[in-house]
Amino acid sequence: MAANLCLILKMMYWGNKKVIAIGGGKGGIGKSIISSNLAILLGRMNKKVLLVDADLGAANLHTLLGIRFPQYTLEDYLTERIKTFDDIVLKTRFTGVSLLSGASDILSLLNPTFKERQKIIRNLQKFDADFIVIDLPAGTHMQAVDFFSMAHFGLVVLEPTPTSLENAFSFLKNMLLRKLLKAFHRNVSVRVFIEEISDPRNPKGTIRFKDMLIELEKEHPEIVKFFKEEIARETVYIVANSVEHDAQKNVANKFAMVVNEYLNLHCILLGNLPFEPKMKECVVAITPFVEKIPDSLFEKSLQHMIESVFTSDKKF
Amino acid sequence: MAMKQVKVVRLPQSLLQQETDLLLDELDRKCTQIMDEHDYSIALVLPESLKIGLKVLWWLDDLMVRFTTQETSLYIISNIEEQIEAIDLSHHDQPIPVFKDISELSRKLQASVEDDDTHREDAAASESILPIPGTIQDQIIKTAGEKVETTGEYRCLSCHENRMWLKGDTFASCSNDICVQKNKGWQLTFVLF
Numbered sequence: 001m002a003a004n005l006c007l008i009l010k011m012m013y014w015g016n017k018k019v020i021a022i023g024g025g026k027g028g029i030g031k032s033i034i035s036s037n038l039a040i041l042l043g044r045m046n047k048k049v050l051l052v053d054a055d056l057g058a059a060n061l062h063t064l065l066g067i068r069f070p071q072y073t074l075e076d077y078l079t080e081r082i083k084t085f086d087d088i089v090l091k092t093r094f095t096g097v098s099l100l101s102g103a104s105d106i107l108s109l110l111n112p113t114f115k116e117r118q119k120i121i122r123n124l125q126k127f128d129a130d131f132i133v134i135d136l137p138a139g140t141h142m143q144a145v146d147f148f149s150m151a152h153f154g155l156v157v158l159e160p161t162p163t164s165l166e167n168a169f170s171f172l173k174n175m176l177l178r179k180l181l182k183a184f185h186r187n188v189s190v191r192v193f194i195e196e197i198s199d200p201r202n203p204k205g206t207i208r209f210k211d212m213l214i215e216l217e218k219e220h221p222e223i224v225k226f227f228k229e230e231i232a233r234e235t236v237y238i239v240a241n242s243v244e245h246d247a248q249k250n251v252a253n254k255f256a257m258v259v260n261e262y263l264n265l266h267c268i269l270l271g272n273l274p275f276e277p278k279m280k281e282c283v284v285a286i287t288p289f290v291e292k293i294p295d296s297l298f299e300k301s302l303q304h305m306i307e308s309v310f311t312s313d314k315k316f
Numbered sequence: 317m318a319m320k321q322v323k324v325v326r327l328p329q330s331l332l333q334q335e336t337d338l339l340l341d342e343l344d345r346k347c348t349q350i351m352d353e354h355d356y357s358i359a360l361v362l363p364e365s366l367k368i369g370l371k372v373l374w375w376l377d378d379l380m381v382r383f384t385t386q387e388t389s390l391y392i393i394s395n396i397e398e399q400i401e402a403i404d405l406s407h408h409d410q411p412i413p414v415f416k417d418i419s420e421l422s423r424k425l426q427a428s429v430e431d432d433d434t435h436r437e438d439a440a441a442s443e444s445i446l447p448i449p450g451t452i453q454d455q456i457i458k459t460a461g462e463k464v465e466t467t468g469e470y471r472c473l474s475c476h477e478n479r480m481w482l483k484g485d486t487f488a489s490c491s492n493d494i495c496v497q498k499n500k501g502w503q504l505t506f507v508l509f
Contacts (some may be wrong), residue, residue, distance in 0.1 A: 162446040162509035165467070166483075169509070208485060245341050247450035254469055254506050258480045277352070 014125060019132045020310060021151035025167030027126050027138030029159045032242040033279065035135035036064045037290045041303055043096030043309065045180055047130040050089065052100045054147055056112065057138035059102035066286045070101035140174040146292035148175055153310060155237045158255060160248040162180055172259055173209060174233060179281050183227045190220065209263050236267050244271040270305045323350050324418060324431035326361035339366060340375050347379060357389040359421055359429065368402035380412065391421055447507040456504040460489045469506035478505065
């Protein structure tokens with residue numbers, strides 16, 4: 001029962017919808033491309049999909065779906081130019097796929113307030129869809145990691161480059177730190193300790209997440225026990241994108257081992273998506289890859305991930 | 317007449333210890349990329365450690381055909397006698413021009429050579445190069461107490477048990493109960509970041 005508590009809470013939160021949040025810390029690693037193609041493939045399986053561009057500062061998911069100028073965006077709703085949430089959801093030419101565009105040049109929307117975030121989430125909870133696919137912004141800030149934590153499936157996209165792997169690790173570490181801060185939200189001195197010790201510029205040098213918990217456990221065993229139980233129920237899904245050589249095929253697997261060893265997070269490796277030389281061509285042609293290049297290895301790999309995890313009741 | 321445009325293809329130092337298949341994969345990817353995007357001829361710098369066996373010769377044959385089809389040229393840069401002999405003998409009917417270095421090629425062909433040289437820096441400043449994920453750098457040996465500089469999988473030199481170490485952490489002794497020399501050291505067997 002306890003093992004399923006996390007999922008039960010998420011189901012209470014989201015109803016029957018399944019929420020997939022796609023992050024990874026680094027920009028330009030294919031998060032938006034994976035989000036858009038994943039949504040299209042889910043749509044082809046007769047699922048109702050709402051694709052959410054959560055990158056409010058540099059939204060471009062609409063372009064990847066062939067929409068040059070989105071008629072309405074989140075900005076219209078948050079500034080109350082459009083009163084009804086459903087009215088800002090755009091229909092796309094792909095069966096079953098709708099888009100909530102984050103397109104905005106308004107600086108104040110780069111970091112929406114807590115109230116604005118709650119307003120968006122409440123409407124997403126009510127929205128009629130089988131799947132909500134959230135394309136998270138680059139970076140490891142609050143907005144990205146919070147959406148990631150709330151989803152049923154938190155998907156970390158990485159590519160076999162040291163910068164991407166480093167950012168993906170930081171992304172997951174920040175997610176845990178944020179959860180830890182929430183667990184200690186009533187204890188100001190502990191919050192200050194966590195914030196200081198997790199700052200890489202702190203004079204004592206870096207401290208391992210595990211060691212931080214050992215320190216906290218001495219004074220607050222109950223809270224740390226609760227926290228450990230909570231993260232033991234978390235599962236993170238890993239996808240390696242732009243994989244070219246055999247030597248790179250094992251990178252995601254080894255990355256999962258480091259995450260498990262140092263962050264105690266359970267990772268499931270969803271698989272490798274191959275490097276596709278024609279991907280750039282598709283972006284320029286503002287046509288999703290799975291539409292322009294049918295039956296590619298990329299499409300087959302993505303389809304396999306969908307069937308083995310996202311639409312499989314057994315795994316869910 | 318327009319000056320011949322030649323682009324230099326070479327491998328990063330960090331890949332040179334890898335198996336021939338991986339080296340050829342990487343060279344092929346680089347050549348294909350240049351052939352796809354530009355109308356350049358290619359000067360291929362052969363790694364000194366590359367043994368010219370059948371695999372390499374077959375690959376060179378295939379590459380030659382692709383260049384001929386595209387009406388551009390393939391040149392080899394090598395000053396290793398064994399490499400030059402092997403290429404000469406195997407391609408005596410359709411020789412591949414071999415030059416000792418880039419300046420000789422540029423001088424003799426009167427060509428405009430584009431050498432971004434992004435990978436030559438590692439000989440001089442290997443410390444500044446980011447590790448390549450997925451590669452094996454078994455020459456890197458660390459002992460307990462040293463700082464971890466590369467996140468990856470390491471093998472205990474005594475009991476051969478593998479474990480992951482994270483950048484910024486400090487190497488400790490092997491924790492395997494049956495290990496008889498826990499302080500023998502760690503060998504980097506899989507690079508991450």
